[in-house]
Amino acid sequence: MIQTSKRLLSYIKYHRQRFWLGASLLTLATALELYSPMIAKQLIDQVMTPAYQTGNLNGDLLIVLLMSYFLLNLIGSLLRYNSLLLLRKMSNRIVKRMRNDLFSHMHRLPISYFDQMPSGKVVARITNDTEVLRGNFYVSVISNLLSNFIQIIGAFIALILLNRILGSAMLILIPILIIWQHLYTKYASRYNLAMREYISQISGQLNEFVQGIAVIQAFQKENQLYTEFKATVQKWFLAGRKYLLLDSLVAWGLGALLRNVTILLVITTLSAQFLGGRMALSAGILYVFIDYINRLFDPIDGFVQTITNVQQSLAAGKRIFEFADQDPESKQTTPFFIKKGAVTFSDVTFGYSDEHMILNQIDFHVSPGETVALVGHTGSGKSSILNLLFRFYDPQKGKIIIDDQEIARCNRQSVREAMAIVMQDPYLFTGTIASNIGMNRLEITDEMIKEALRQVGASELIERYDKGIHHPVVEKGNEFSSGERQLISFARALVVDPKILILDEATSHVDTETExxxxxxxxxxxxxxxxxxxAHRLSTIKDADQIFVLDQGRIVEQGNHLHLLEQNGIYHQMYQMQAEQL
Ligand SMILES: Nc1ncnc2c1ncn2[C@@H]1O[C@H](COP(=O)(O)OP(=O)(O)OP(=O)(O)O)[C@@H](O)[C@H]1O
Known part of the structure; x- marks a missing residue:
């Protein structure tokens, strides 16, 4: 908690001037407002009481005091307004910085992090949690804590100055309030954290629902997901109800009770100070005493809300920092240079977790320009080999060497830049056809993009739209058929002229003509x-120079098509089965 608060506060250092100016204006505003009951006291004791007793009204003093009261509060309001403006500006800038930092951190995280983390939760860290900090922490918490603190101290000083004994006696309120806040904080934080956790689950479920809407509808999973969603909402609701009950009881019920009891005790004590039928103190003092007691309790009531805000902010901050502290991929600086594209896997063993190995002792050598096909039953480890080659993951054991360089020792980005990958389900970004092929690389011209499209046989896409290759792509390219999306991603691979190309099941989802x-x-x-x-269709890999047949994470057969047929093993069986189906 203390660690999180320190880290949250440390962001203020980027906006020191704004913060100190805002805080000073707020202090001044609170102090000015605190002085106004003293003017009201003068008004009662020096103008109204003498006027009643003597029948003469001191008009000049009345005007001076009324004007002072008005001006004091006006200046106080203006200062408070300006200070909040400064703190809000600071808060917006801090959150802007945080969001940018988190985003850039996110894409330095290893892919394995996202295997375990639902995307909705990542989204919630960068959007909702930072928003909580913006609204709650950097404005409400800081300004309320500061002005409440000054108001409480100021009110106590004023009460002691007005009546030393009574004022000092009221210090007894301090331990009572501390115990009260402690108990409240303890129980409220439990429910508060639970509520935030459920909100995070709700956003995770929503995200999954929106992303998988087509599959959900196709398999009529709406009811099941709706039931799950309702269950989470119900948990959030129950935690919220407990929190509300506690909050209402402590914040409002107990607060009002304590305030009224204090006022009653003070009035009783003061009214006991009668001397010969006359009060020993002025009406002004009685008024000012009650005013300061109210001013003492106002921030205390607000304090409970502030504590809620502090807790929400700390919980949000904790989640943000947990995310920010995830170790990014180690950053090697050795650049990777590809000359020919020779690939060697030497005794490579790999698992997505250290406990369970998926690939075992994979050994092969591929000469530059060769085409290699990976075949095997589902789950045999084909995609995992490509994931390693592209350095989405690193192997636990063994080496992957491209042109004499071990890729695990080279800068990840430069390894990936040397290759191009065409995924099973090509992802199109929001932008245009051109930006999806050139990927906003300045060295890639429109002409190069058109040429790439022509080469992959997608000239039609250039002519079909008024804007040609600058036709907009929205919603992951839903407007295009899966074959067209595939062709766009081929053009994307072609335009960078990579030495190594990775094609993941490119033809398994399309009809024969598109294939x-x-x-x-x-x-x-x-x-x-x-x-x-x-490629699942073996007919598409007949011409491959080498075919690796995988079974349970091992290469069990290796050779070209004819050679493997002769071996009469798994490949032969798979080929026969597919031939029979045709
Ligand atoms: N991100 C991941 N985290 C954990 N396990 C994974 C992950 N990706 C794949 N696996 C596991 O690794 C094994 C091999 O998967 P892989 O995707 O490499 O097989 P594949 O041969 O490409 O299968 P398919 O033909 O079905 O695509 C499977 O048992 C799978 O469950």
């Missing part, structure tokens, strides 16, 4: 490059 079109595009893209491909 033929994609097959032709693949032949164009593969030319002159080392290509790794996974």
């Amino acid at each position: 033929h079109m994609i097959q032709q595009a693949m032949d164009v893209v593969k030319k002159g490059r080392t290509t790794f491909m996974i």
Whole structure:
């Protein structure tokens, strides 16, 4: 908690001037407002009481005091307004910085982090949690704590100056309030944290629902997901109810009770000070005493809300820092240079977790320009080999060497830049056809993009739209067929002219005609490059120079198509089965 508060406060250092100016204005505003009951006291004791007793009204003094009261409060309001403005500006800037930092941190995290973390939770860290800090912490918490603190101290000093004994006696309120706040904080934080956790789960479920809406509807999973969603909302509701009950009881019920009892005790004590039928103190003092007691309790009531805000902010801060503290991928600086594209896997063993290995002692060598096909039953480890080659993950044991350089020792980005990958389900970004192919790299011109589209046989996409390759792409390219999305991603791979190309099951989801079109595009893209491909249809890999047959994370057969058929093993069986299905 203390650690989180310190870290949250440390962001203020970027906006020191704004903060100190805001805090000083707020202190001044609170102090000025605190002085106003003293003017009211003068008004009662020096103008109204004598006027009643003598029948003469001191008009000049009345005007001076009324004007002073008015001016004091006006200046106080203006100062408070300006200080809040400064603190809000500071808060917006801090959250802007945090969001940018978190975003850039996010894409330095290893892919394995996202395997365990639902995307909704990551989104919630960068949007909701930072928003809590913006609204609650950097404005409400800081300004309330500061002005409440000054108001409480000021009110106590004023009460002691007005009546030393009674004022000092009221210091007894301090331990009572501390115990009260302690108990409240203890129980409220439990429910508060639970509520935030459920909110985070709700946003995770929503995210999953929106992303998978097509599959959900196709498999009529709406009811099941709705039931799960309702259950989480119910948990949030129950935690919220407990929190509300506690909050109402402590914040409002007990607060009002304590305030009224204090006022009653003070009035009783003061009214006992009668001397010969006359009060020993003025009406002004009685008024000012009650006013300061109210001013003492106002921040105390507000304090409970502030504590709620502090807790919400600390919980949000804790989650943000947990995310920010995730170790980013180690950053090697050695640049990776690719000359020919020779790939060697040497005794590679790998698992997504250290306990369970998925690939075992994988050994192979691929010469520059060769086409390699990976085949095997589902879950045999084909995609995992490509994940390692592209350095989405690093192996636990063994080496992956490209052109004499061990990729695990080289800068990840430069390894990835040397290759191009065409994924099973190509992802199109919001932008245009051109930006999805050139990926906003300045060295790639419109002409190069058009040429790439022509080469993969997608000239039609250039002519179809008024804006040509600058036709907008929205919603992950839903407007395009899966074959067209595939062709766009081939053009994306082709335009960077990579030495190594990775094709993940590019033809498994399309019809025969599109497959033929994609097959032709693949032949164009593969030319002159080392290509790794996974294809479930064995007919598409007949021409591969090497075929690796995987079974339970091991290469069990290896060779070209004819060689593997002769071996009469798994490949032969798979080929026969597919031939029978045709
Ligand atoms: N991100 C991941 N985290 C944990 N385990 C994973 C992950 N990705 C894959 N696996 C596991 O690794 C094993 C091999 O998966 P892989 O995707 O490499 O197989 P594959 O041969 O490509 O299968 P398919 O043909 O179905 O795509 C599977 O048992 C799978 O459950």
